[in-house]
Amino acid sequence: MLRLYYSAMTSAFRCRWALEETGLAHEVVHLSLARADHKSAEYLKIHPLGSVPALVDGDAVVLESAAICMYVAEKDPERRLVPPEGSIARAHYYQWIFFSMTNIDSIVHGPYLRAFPRPPELRSTAATDDERAALRRYLHLLEDRLAAGWVLGQQFTTADIILGGLLEWADVCGLLRGAGTPERYLARLRERPAFQRAAD
Known part of the structure; x- marks a missing residue:
C-alpha cells in the first residue's frame, strides 16, 4: 500500500x-x-x-x-490522469505541469507563505497588485483552455491537479481576486468529490 x-x-x-x-x-x-x-x-x-x-x-x-x-x-491501471504515451497530449501534459511548477509556483509561493502568520480573515490580503498582475500574465496563456474545460481540453489530468493546487494557494492569499476564468475553473475543481475528500 x-x-x-x-x-x-x-x-x-x-x-x-x-x-x-x-x-x-x-x-x-x-x-x-x-x-x-x-x-x-x-x-x-x-x-x-x-x-x-x-x-x-x-x-x-x-x-x-x-x-x-x-x-x-x-x-493507476486505468490511466485516468495521464494521456497516452507518445501522444501530443502527453507532451502538452508535461508542458503544463512544468509551466505550473516553474512559473505559477514562483509567483504564488511567496504570498502564500506570507498569508499564514496572519489571522484567517486577513490572509486574502497577503498578495500585492503587482503579484496579481504577474500571475494573470501567466494564466492568460491558459485562459481559453480553462474556459472550455480542463488544461488538456476534455480530459481531466494530473496537470489540473498541479495547477489547481497552486490556484487554491493563490486564492487563499488573494492572488486570484478578480481573475475571472481561473476563479471559475478553481470553483469547478472544488466540486470534484476527490478534491473534497482530500480537503477533509
Missing part, C-alpha cells in the same frame, strides 16, 4: 488529491508542522530535508509533490 506523509495546507494536498482521484489504496500519515514531526529522526530517514510530502511505495521513496502526483497517475 502507498503511504503518503502529509500536512494540511502544504503541497502534500495535491498528492492526496491525486490518490483520491485514482482510488489507489493508500495510507495518509499526518505530520504536525507545529510539533515539528517533519524534523523527527524517524521522518528524516524518509525525507532528509524534513519537508512534506513524501510517498513511500514498498522500499522506494518519492519526493516532490509534482513527481508524486505524476507517479500516482502512472500507477
Whole structure:
C-alpha cells in the first residue's frame, strides 16, 4: 500500500488529491508542522530535508509533490490522469505541469507563505497588485483552455491537479481576486468529490 506523509495546507494536498482521484489504496500519515514531526529522526530517514510530502511505495521513496502526483497517475491501471504515451497530449501534459511548477509556483509561493502568520480573515490580503498582475500574465496563456474545460481540453489530468493546487494557494492569499476564468475553473475543481475528500 502507498503511504503518503502529509500536512494540511502544504503541497502534500495535491498528492492526496491525486490518490483520491485514482482510488489507489493508500495510507495518509499526518505530520504536525507545529510539533515539528517533519524534523523527527524517524521522518528524516524518509525525507532528509524534513519537508512534506513524501510517498513511500514498498522500499522506494518519492519526493516532490509534482513527481508524486505524476507517479500516482502512472500507477493507476486505468490511466485516468495521464494521456497516452507518445501522444501530443502527453507532451502538452508535461508542458503544463512544468509551466505550473516553474512559473505559477514562483509567483504564488511567496504570498502564500506570507498569508499564514496572519489571522484567517486577513490572509486574502497577503498578495500585492503587482503579484496579481504577474500571475494573470501567466494564466492568460491558459485562459481559453480553462474556459472550455480542463488544461488538456476534455480530459481531466494530473496537470489540473498541479495547477489547481497552486490556484487554491493563490486564492487563499488573494492572488486570484478578480481573475475571472481561473476563479471559475478553481470553483469547478472544488466540486470534484476527490478534491473534497482530500480537503477533509
